[in-house]
Amino acid sequence: MDRQASSKVIKETKELSKTEDDDGNKFVNAYQVLNVLGRGAYGKVKLARHTETRDLYAIKILKKSMLKRKRIGRFSNALQNIMKEIAIMKKIEHPNCLQLFEVIDSPNEDKMYLVLEYCDGGAVMSGAKEQDPLSEAQARDILRQSILGLSYLHAQQIAHRDIKPENILRDKSGVVKIADFGVALIWDGESDMTSSSAGTPAFMSPEVCAGAKQFSAKKADIWALGVTLFFFVFGGVPYKARTELDMYRMIREEPVVIPDTINPQLHDLLSKMLEKDPNKRISLNDMKVHPWITNNGAEPLHEGRIEALHVSEQEVEHAVHRLIDNFALLVNVKRRMSKIKLHVQGELAKKSSASSIDGSQQ
Template sequence: MFRKSGSFSQLMEMDCCSCFGFIKKPKRSLRPVSISDSWFSRECLLNDNLEDSFLYNGESTNIPNECDSGQHNRGKSFEEIFVLRSKNGTICREVPVKETHRLVRTEDENGNKMVNEYVRECKIGSGSYGKVVLYRNNMDGKPYAIKVFHKSHLLKLRVAPSETAMTDVLREVSIMKMLCHPNIVNLIEVIDDPNTDQFYMVLEYVEGKWVCEGSGPPGGLGKSTAKRYLRDIIAGLMYLHAHNIVHGDIKPDNLLVTSSGTVKIGDFSVSQVFEDDNDELRRSPGTPVFTAPECCLGLTYHGKAADTWALGVTLYCMVLGQYPFLGETLQDTYDKIVNNPLSIPEGIDPQLKELLEGILCKGQS
């Protein structure tokens, strides 16, 4: 199990990165993991989908490991939680997500394809479930990133014994309907016409970049930039965890930077919502190199703690420009995550060193 001390807010109150104090440390006996290396290339360790490359990481790919599918204690479904929170008034969106049940596909005067009032500009990403396309609203001129799915395809993809990919997409929609925060990508509209096969998620378009590409630039980001990014990520993650939502795939590719320098957390395709503070999970569909040790071991784990670990790996990438634990295969990577000590270069800022060692602590408690 895990224990906590302090909170995210401690860092938010500091003028510098010194110590989080919110780390949850699992009790575990570190041991080798056993996974078939032949299933995975080195690239698979760094991505949850190799086709996802621009702004959004597209849809999830469930990496097989020893973790079973689903939550440890099922409790209420995500639909029931959403309905309950709606009735209780705990969904604090000023503008509810627009729900459209009529799809009209036409062309504008220039021959560009249109979906209702949105004019297609270009494809910006793709994944195992669908694609992400840049559209522009012909009424207000604003750009939007629209996730495009085919319901028939989603219903054929089995992600768990009793769940299809459609379940994952509907969960993502339900979770994003609950969210309204400056450090989280906003869901604007859902277009689901029962008479068509298409399903659209209209999202805020972040016309910027990731916090860093891959493992980060050689030598890392500048201290002031990394600190600013970290504060934004923590603010968004605090908001999610306060609402008992686990992101499940925190990494640079899912942390988008606006033109004004604000970081927004995106891609909730593998996220989970809980009715209370019990955030135990078994399914771990995130990106292998950002996976927490307890999930590498196939243990039931706490989702918020796993998000915290992934945040630590992300910070390591931002400031040092490399991954803390990366092997040639999935087996090797998981072994390193579980068993290898954290390596921090000489000469690093002592407070940053303490911060990284605190977040990426694997010691028994």
């Protein structure tokens, strides 16, 4: 697929105005802030209404100084993840992926505001605690739309890496939106093989839990989508453990138990999505034509032509057209440091060789 330039334009605003009227209503630029929708590890999400269009949005409010201090693994921090999320969301344009409309980021303020599409249906299921399962029809509808959204991401060479019920939202018309691209992986070339792991433990694949040196990011997404479908159908995850280490061990070693009380076709799909061997795990293309997904062919899963986009490292670094308060946005630090190390070693080898030659000539 040829890479295409995105026609999507995200508004970037460097001026920030926070005001309050006589009635106590609070405003951020052209948005009236209404109430808190949720709280995450990195900040709050608030409902807001545009003062002119009256459209509703979800505004993610992030504190940049805190994000910089929050380490993610050995080589990055939470701020870099947000920059990557912004870069990805600037590019993606699909009805089943959450849309970003504006980034408000003043050089004089510590807070950054991401103005996002508002999904008034919220998460299809929240949290990881056991709850009432969805009906089979509901689970099928949500999974069908999730497959389309995830297929689009994979076509853009993006693995989500944190597929779970709370990251799948619905709007008032029932359209499903995959959200939260903070730990997404972007790869170059044809191969999606990686050694970098991320996500929520209960939704991680066996190969990720085993610490495989290389594994398919796309196949790991399919496993997570399988656990998500299991959650829809049974109201909980396949494995329950007291600690993360126990969870990893169970996912690696213990068989997935799928009760026989469900539709045999659904059971078949779950068993193929939750295949421990990633080489035998079902692909998204095969899922699209699975009889449970298509209702035995009566409801084929249609998708439009997917244009392959590209999110470059430079675009991640400059996701906002200004280095945030002189923060160093070090994207893919490990890879870059390796390249620098190899370059330095090469230069030292050349100098050493030149010195040896000079010495032999004297």
